[in-house]
Amino acid sequence: IATLLVTNGTIKTGQSVVAGTCSGKIRVMTNFKGDEIRKAGPATAVEILGLGDVPRAGDQFNIVKDDKTAREIASARREKLREDVLAKNASTTLEKLFSQIQEGEAKELNLIVKADVQGSVGAIISSLEKLDTPEVKVRVIHSGVGTVNESDVTLAETSNAIIIGFNVRPTTAVMNQASSAEVEVRLYRVIYDIIDDIQAAMKGRLYPEFKEEVLGLAEVRDTFKVPDAGIVAGAYVQEGS
Numbered sequence: 468i469a470t471l472l473v474t475n476g477t478i479k480t481g482q483s484v485v486a487g488t489c490s491g492k493i494r495v496m497t498n499f500k501g502d503e504i505r506k507a508g509p510a511t512a513v514e515i516l517g518l519g520d521v522p523r524a525g526d527q528f529n530i531v532k533d534d535k536t537a538r539e540i541a542s543a544r545r546e547k548l549r550e551d552v553l554a555k556n557a558s559t560t561l562e563k564l565f566s567q568i569q570e571g572e573a574k575e576l577n578l579i580v581k582a583d584v585q586g587s588v589g590a591i592i593s594s595l596e597k598l599d600t601p602e603v604k605v606r607v608i609h610s611g612v613g614t615v616n617e618s619d620v621t622l623a624e625t626s627n628a629i630i631i632g633f634n635v636r637p638t639t640a641v642m643n644q645a646s647s648a649e650v651e652v653r654l655y656r657v658i659y660d661i662i663d664d665i666q667a668a669m670k671g672r673l674y675p676e677f678k679e680e681v682l683g684l685a686e687v688r689d690t691f692k693v694p695d696a697g698i699v700a701g702a703y704v705q706e707g708s
Contacts, residue, residue: 469521470514471528478530479506483537484518487526488545490537491518521612524585545618548609576603576669577628579619580610587633587658588612594662603669615641615652624648631661639684639706654679683707 469486478484480493494517498504507513522528531537578595582588588610598605608626609619615630615637623630623645630645632654637645645652655661685702693699 468514468516469518469528470512473507473509473511473513475509476530477506477508478513480504482530483532483534484515484528485531485537485540486518486522486528488541488548489518489520489522489526490534490541492534492537493517523611524589548622576605576665577623577626578605578607578665579623579628579630580607581613581615581619581630581632581635582610583612583634585612591631591633591658591661594658595665598662598665598669600669605665605669614638615645617641617644620645620648620650620652623650629653631655633658633661639681681707 471486478493478496480496483492484490493515495515496504496507497514498507499512504513529540531540580588580591580595582591592607592610595605595607608628609622614635615632617640619630620641622628628650630650630652632652634656635654637652637654642652644650653661653664683704684706685704687700687702689701691699691701
């Protein structure tokens with residue numbers, strides 16, 4: 468779901484769209500009152516459903532002739548984004564950063580930030596950018612709304628970056644990919660913990676890391692409302708117990 472302001476032309480339900488590195492088709496469109504509408508003209512604010520991913524605030528939103536064109540444009544933009552941040556093919560961890568600082572090697576700390584909502588992304592980036600020191604510069608090479616995905620891991624691997632996840636839960640497949648690529652993914656629930664860890668890394672000290680170990684994973688297939696009991700979830704166990 469994305470909220471957008473139409474600035475030129477008319478958009479209609481069913482049209483193919485591309486927004487930044489995301490693409491999709493407008494399935495449902497509603498106005499500021501929440502009423503479903505079929506088309507919207509210039510200076511109209513609408514909410515649309517149908518994008519395959521969450522675009523960044525401020526991304527340009529364009530209507531294209533078909534789904535294939537939208538996917539090709541989004542794919543080309545994602546590839547360009549990777550190329551823009553491409554660096555030496557090596558991975559890093561906060562532990563490695565400590566030793567690099569002590570040896571006078573570290574100059575930049577590349578980070579990828581993923582969070583549950585756009586507001587959290589902005590707050591985290593704003594806080595991280597204030598941590599620069601003469602020895603180490605903090606650089607957020609990519610950020611976005613949504614969980615950590617395969618593209619993030621690939622980008623981190625090729626740009627020597629650490630992935631910061633806030634209020635998101637990556638899939639087991641993504642975590643396995645990160646482990647194989649020796650990419651560090653650090654997950655947080657409190658923004659101050661992120662700042663503390665990065666500051667500690669930049670000052671050359673590390674506190675014990677607490678890791679969340681997933682014992683089981685289940686997918687909710689349906690929910691049932693039971694009087695006096697609340698909501699019951701019918702779930703399918705995918706792995707673990």
